Amino acid sequence: MSNYGAVALAADTRPVLCVKEMTKRRDEPNGDGNHLFYDVTFDLHEGEVMAVRGPSGVGKTTILRCIAQLVPYEAGICSALLGDAYKTPTEMGIPSWRADIMYVPQRPAQMSGTPLDLVDMVNSFKVQSTRDHYDPIEIAEDWGVAPDLWEKKWPELSGGEQQRIALAVALSCDPKVLLLDEPTSALDPQATQLVEETLATRTCIWITHDEAQERRIASRTLTLLPDATYTIGPTASSSTAASSI
Numbered sequence: 001m002s003n004y005g006a007v008a009l010a011a012d013t014r015p016v017l018c019v020k021e022m023t024k025r026r027d028e029p030n031g032d033g034n035h036l037f038y039d040v041t042f043d044l045h046e047g048e049v050m051a052v053r054g055p056s057g058v059g060k061t062t063i064l065r066c067i068a069q070l071v072p073y074e075a076g077i078c079s080a081l082l083g084d085a086y087k088t089p090t091e092m093g094i095p096s097w098r099a100d101i102m103y104v105p106q107r108p109a110q111m112s113g114t115p116l117d118l119v120d121m122v123n124s125f126k127v128q129s130t131r132d133h134y135d136p137i138e139i140a141e142d143w144g145v146a147p148d149l150w151e152k153k154w155p156e157l158s159g160g161e162q163q164r165i166a167l168a169v170a171l172s173c174d175p176k177v178l179l180l181d182e183p184t185s186a187l188d189p190q191a192t193q194l195v196e197e198t199l200a201t202r203t204c205i206w207i208t209h210d211e212a213q214e215r216r217i218a219s220r221t222l223t224l225l226p227d228a229t230y231t232i233g234p235t236a237s238s239s240t241a242a243s244s245i
């Protein structure tokens with residue numbers, strides 16, 4: 001299996017992504033207060049996978065979408081290492097930021113056409129025209145997706161096929177950081193293992209509800225709590241590695 005954009009661990013000791021004091025208010029305050037999350041601060045190093053855990057509705061998807069600059073937030077600063085300097089989303093330009101710090105939803109949005117149409121659309125974006133790409137069909141084939149499925153209409157594909165194809169398209173764009181929203185939720189154990197093997201070589205923030213997966217893939221875990229506080233700590237794998245799915 002090829003390692004698409006695999007990175008060597010920590011050649012540069014500076015983090016590739018910095019998130020400082022990120023704060024997001026709830027749309028509607030509830031018994032847990034006004035904030036969804038408050039002052040979340042962490043760094044992410046190249047080649048690191050950090051898991052995101054927490055109960056349903058605590059804000060895991062929202063914080064990834066905030067980092068990707070897809071939804072607004074009340075306070076906080078994100079910056080990414082670009083060459084020798086850190087740049088904010090504004091300094092980079094939002095399209096460039098999103099291309100480098102890329103959010104991948106759990107399932108592709110309802111799309112018309114075929115996966116090949118999605119590839120054409122992504123390639124037509126100005127920001128992608130100057131970047132190198134891997135072949136998404138080859139990436140997905142490594143994960144058990146037959147090449148002929150790329151010419152089928154999206155609704156004719158299974159949830160697991162859709163999920164792997166959308167993930168392969170994201171990976172083919174070679175972002176610096178992947179913000180992954182339960183990327184294997186629709187996959188069987190075998191496909192999950194193949195996808196984990198590829199993504200383990202990348203720099204990722206990875207939402208999972210699966211403790212065993214968290215131990216397999218991540219070195220640290222950001223846990224969001226219902227009272228808008230958070231913790232960051234090593235996963236259980238730091239002491240007890242779990243290998244089976």
Ligand SMILES: Nc1ncnc2c1ncn2[C@@H]1O[C@H](COP(=O)(O)OP(=O)(O)OP(=O)(O)O)[C@@H](O)[C@H]1O
Nearest residue numbers: 025026027036055056057058059060061062063071
């Ligand atoms: N743009 C937004 N602004 C403010 N609140 C939002 C926004 N998007 C979603 N929310 C609210 O934030 C809360 C958390 O939603 P989110 O999807 O981030 O939770 P989650 O932890 O990912 O949940 P799950 O594990 O069920 O996927 C929900 O109450 C949701 O309605």
